[in-house]
Amino acid sequence: DSFEEQYYPSTCLVMEAGVRVLRRKDAPFNKLPFGRLFPRQKLFRNVKDIKTCAIVSSAGSLAGSKLGRFIDTHDIVMRFNHAPTQGHEVDVGSKTTIRVVNSQVVTKPEFDFTRAPIFRNVTIAAWDPGKYNGTLEDWLTSADYDLFTNYELYRRRYPKSRAFLIDPHSVWRLWQSLQMFAGNRPISRNPPSSGFIGLALLLPHCPQVDFVEYVPSTRLNGRCHYYSKEMNSACTFGSWHPLAAEKLMALDMNMAEDDDMSVFQFGILRIRRPDKL
Ligand code: NCC
Numbered sequence: 525d526s527f528e529e530q531y532y533p534s535t536c537l538v539m540e541a542g543v544r545v546l547r548r549k550d551a552p553f554n555k556l557p558f559g560r561l562f563p564r565q566k567l568f569r570n571v572k573d574i575k576t577c578a579i580v581s582s583a584g585s586l587a588g589s590k591l592g593r594f595i596d597t598h599d600i601v602m603r604f605n606h607a608p609t610q611g612h613e614v615d616v617g618s619k620t621t622i623r624v625v626n627s628q629v630v631t632k633p634e635f636d637f638t639r640a641p642i643f644r645n646v647t648i649a650a651w652d653p654g655k656y657n658g659t660l661e662d663w664l665t666s667a668d669y670d671l672f673t674n675y676e677l678y679r680r681r682y683p684k685s686r687a688f689l690i691d692p693h694s695v696w697r698l699w700q701s702l703q704m705f706a707g708n709r710p711i712s713r714n715p716p717s718s719g720f721i722g723l724a725l726l727l728p729h730c731p732q733v734d735f736v737e738y739v740p741s742t743r744l745n746g747r748c749h750y751y752s753k754e755m756n757s758a759c760t761f762g763s764w765h766p767l768a769a770e771k772l773m774a775l776d777m778n779m780a781e782d783d784d785m786s787v788f789q790f791g792i793l794r795i796r797r798p799d800k801l
Contacts, residue, residue: 534705534776535727535798541698543724545649545688552661558672561679563686567647568621568729574599577730580616581719582607583737583760584747589791591736592617598734602726604718605629606642608751615750620646624690624722627652627669638677644685649725650675651690653715663692690721698724702766705773711766720770723795733795739775741791 545567546553553559568574578598580586582605595601595617602622603609606629609618623646629635630650637643652671654663664672671689678687695715702720703711715721719738726733737743740760748759762768780786780794787793 532777532779532796532798534773535795537701537705538698538724538773538777539727539798541694541701541724543694543698543721544691545725546691550660550691558664558676561676563679563688565686567649567686567688567725568600571729574730575732576600577602577726577733578617579719579722579726579733579735579738580604580607581736581738582749582751583740584749584752584754585740585743585745585760585791586612586615586737586750587743587745587747589615589737589741589743591615591791594734594792595619595736600726600730602722604722606635606640607749608642612750622647622649622726624649624651624718624725626650626718627667627671630671630674631669637674638681643678644682648678648685648687649690649722650687651695651718651721652692653695654692656696656713658692660693690725694724695721699766702769702773705776706766706769709769711769712762712764714764714766716770717762717765717767720765720774723774727795727797731797733797735774735793735795737791739771739778739787739791739793741788743791 548559548562576598577600578595579602592614596619600621601619603620605625630637650671652667654667698716746755746757748754748756774793777795778793779796
């Protein structure tokens with residue numbers, strides 16, 4: 525392998541953030557009744573058999589992409605929040621292994637997190653940033669949106685579910701990696717988007733990740749989501765989340781060897797996990 529293939533600084537930076545889900549053995553949860561809600565299982569089963577993963581952004585420019593069949597060939601398919609597959613199979617596929625959901629989606633009644641079929645029979649990784657330097661104890665009482673109540677309801681209702689909470693400290697470490705990548709260009713002092721958190725969470729479990737329509741392709745159409753008619757380019761280029769910096773960093777991680785055809789023409793970033801850090 526060439527030097528370049530072994531050493532991708534941006535990929536290593538993302539890996540080093542160590543984005544992870546909370547486990548029962550983690551303090552302070554090992555001493556709190558709340559921690560017993562965490563699943564005993566690992567995030568993914570049979571990790572050794574995982575060869576390829578797809579991450580499907582919710583971008584409007586996925587509409588008309590016809591990437592559904594390609595997406596469904598991957599061992600793991602990650603989606604976000606309440607992004608549907610039903611009615612969009614041709615463009616986004618129908619397989620879902622894991623959903624990364626933000627704490628608004630867990631808490632706001634319109635998403636019906638504890639009952640809606642879209643959140644059943646898939647792995648859930650829910651996140652809330654909490655305060656930048658807050659302890660995990662602080663987080664339990666001061667999350668941006670109280671995701672704990674519905675998480676508990678969900679876990680009690682479906683004890684066999686694989687529903688996890690993402691370690692908020694690891695979310696902020698990812699923000700720091702992004703800051704490091706951005707160098708002296710300031711990035712917004714808000715957590716990364718679910719998309720970037722999802723990439724960092726998945727990469728340690730997957731030798732090759734195809735991230736679909738994250739870096740905008742030539743299909744760019746100004747729509748926020750493929751599943752709604754809303755026009756809003758801030759969804760693609762960022763306002764609250766440091767989305768533009770995330771996408772530059774993700775593009776820097778791209779290892780597809782076809783002269784930008786796959787990124788800009790097909791909307792597919794291919795990211796390989798480094799063998800060693
Ligand atoms: O829109 P959202 O994101 O659910 O999208 C999921 C991830 O897809 C990528 N994306 C999305 C749209 C687009 N045009 N380009 C993209 O690249 C991003 O990586 C994004 O993270 C979120 O990150 O959780 C977010 O959630 C929404 C919203 O809370 C949920 O969809 C529920 O309605 C946020 N929007 C608002 O709060 C209004 C969004 O800022 C971030």
